[in-house]
Amino acid sequence: MSSKTVSRAAVVALALGNTAVNAFWRLECPGSIGLARIDPLMDFDGLSGHVHALKGGSAFSAKSTADDLLKSKCTSCGVKQDKSAYWAPPLYFEGDDGTLTVVPEKPPFKAYYELNAGKTSDGKEQTIEAFPNGFQMIAGDNLRRNTTLSGPDPDESGFKGPYTDKSNDEREQLAIGFNCMNYGLNGGQKKEEPTLYRHHLPEKSWIDANCPDGIRLELQFPSCWNGNMDGGESHKSHVAYPEWINGGDCPAGFDRRFPQLMYETIVATDQLVGKGGKYVLGNGDPTGYGYHGDFISAWDEGVLDRAVAECTDKSGEMKSCHVFEFTEDSSSCTIESMPDELKDEKTEGPMSSLPGGCEIQSGPERATKGKGASGSSSGGKSAGGSSPKNKSKDESPAVNKESSSAPVADAPADPVAESKPEGAVFAEKEDKHEEKAEEKAAAYVAPPAPTTTSAPVEAPVADNAGNAIRTDIYTSNGIVYENLVVVKEVTVTEGAKAKRTPGAEHVKRHGHRHEHVKRHGHGGRRLR
DSSP states (O other): OOTTOOOHHHHHHHHHTOSSSOEEEEEEEOOOSEEESOOTTTSTTSOOSSOEEEEEBTTOOTTOOHHHHTTOSOBSSSBTTBOOEEEEOOEEEEETTSOEEEOOBOSOEEEEEEEOOOBOTTSOBOOBOOOOTTOEEEEEOTTOOSOOSOSSOOOSSSOOOOOTTSOHHHHHHTTEEEEEOOTTOOTTSOOOOOTTOOOSOOOHHHHHHHOTTOEEEEEEOOOEEOSOSOOGGGTOTTEEOOTTSSSSOOOTTOOEEOOEEEEEEEEOGGGGTTOOEEEEETTSOSSSTTOEEEEEOOBOTTHHHHHHHHOOOSSEEGGGOTTOOBOSOGGGOOOSOOOGGGTTOOSSSOBSSOGGGOOOOOOSSOOOOOTTOOOOTTOOOOOOOOOOTTOOOOOTTSOOTTSOOOOOOOOOOOSOGGGSOTTOSOOOTTSTTOOOHHHHHHHOOOOOOOOOOOOOOOOOOOOTTSOEEEEEEEEETTEEEEEEEEEEEEEEEETTEEEEEEEEEEEEEETTEEEEEEOSSOOOEEOO
C-alpha cells in the first residue's frame, strides 16, 4: 500500500488497535416523556410548529433551563444523574387516504457519547471536555428538503473522508442516517449497513422490500467548540464538525473538544409493510434531509466530567461505567407539566394532519415557515441555563441507491448565514498545518463508528413444557409493547428446600436481547 492510498479496511484495523481513543457509552432511554410541540431552543416559552419525541428529564418545558431540568423528578433515560434533554421529530406514516399515525419506536432510544479526540487547527492534541450544564445545540436543518452533496450517497466500499474540503454545512448533511435494519443478513452474503450510511429517507416501497426489521434514524452532533455556551438564533454557530464527521481534527476557531453525541432511534416500519402510503417526519419532511435534533446538557455536578475522564471502556455498555447510578423504571417517567394548549392535542393519530397543522413540504426548495413550521434553523430565543464553573415526500429530485438516476436539483442558498459557523471550513491544503488529504488519511487513525444496535437473539419457540400461549401487542405514547406469555415450570427456593411449581413467565425484550424473566401477573413489557 502506498503512503497516499489507504483502504477503509486498513483504517478501521488501525483504529481498532489505538488504545488512546474511541471509548464510548450508549445512554439508553427506554421511555419517552412525551410527544409534544415543545422546543425551548427554537420556540422558547411558546408552542413549537412541529412535534418532537422527548427524552430525558421530566421537568422539560417550553422554557427549560439546565437548572430546571436538574430538578426533574425522574428521567426517561437509564442514568439517574443525567437530567439532560434530548429531542427530535418522530416518524409518521401517511396512508393513501391521508390519515397520519406515528410509527412506533423500538426502545430504547440511545444517545451515544463518543470520546473521539483529535487535534486543533494548529496541530495541538485536544483533551475532551464534558458538556457544561446549560450548554445547548442543534444538529441538522429543519427546513432542508434537498442535498448539496454531489452524486448518490457514498457506499460502504472505498475510503470515506477526511472531508477537509467540505464546508460545515456539507458535513452536517453527512451526519444524518436512515439505515435499513435486516437481522436476517448472515453467511457473509451481505453486511449490515454502517453508521450514517444513507443520508435521506428511502421511499416506503423500498423500505418494505429491504428492511424487514424497521429502519434506524441516526443523527451525529458536532464535537468541535469555540467556547460559547450557545450558538445564537441557530443554536449551531458555536460548534462545528470535525473532519471525519465522527472524529478527526477540528477546523480553525473551534479548538475545544466535546464528546461526540449521536442519537439513534429504531422505528417499527415493519409493522406497516404492504400498506399504501409514505413516511414523513414530524416536521413535515418526507425526504429526510430535514432531520434534526436538539440537546440541553444537565448532569449532576461533576458526574459527566468523571465519566469522560474515567469511563474509557470500548464496549459501549453504559453499565460498564462505575461513575453512573442507574434508574430502576425510567420507562414510566413522563413530562411533569404539559401546556394547557397541548393536553388534548392528538400526536399519535389517527389524524388528518400533522400536529399543529404542520405542512408537509417535499422540496426541492427549502421549506417555508408557514402554518406550524416554526422552529427552523433561524429563529428562537436561547433557553439559557447554568453557567459552567471554570469553563469559558416524494424523493424524485434526489439521487439515491433505491431510485432512478434523476439529477439532484440545486438547493437554494441557505438564507441564514449565521447558522453556518465562520471558520468551519478547514484551512487550505497549502497551509503549513494542513497536509494533503491523501497524506493525512495515511497518517491519521480514523475512529471507527461505535457499535450500533445489532441483531437480537430470538427466544426459542417453546413446546408444551413451556409453550407461548398468547402474544399481546399494543402501542402507547409512540412506543410498541409486547406481552409474550408462556406456561413453564419454575423453581422456587425456600430455605434449603426447592420445589417445582407451575408459573407464568414473560419474555422481556430489551436491548436487542431476549431474556426470560420470572414475573407474576401479565404486565406489558416494552418491545425492543
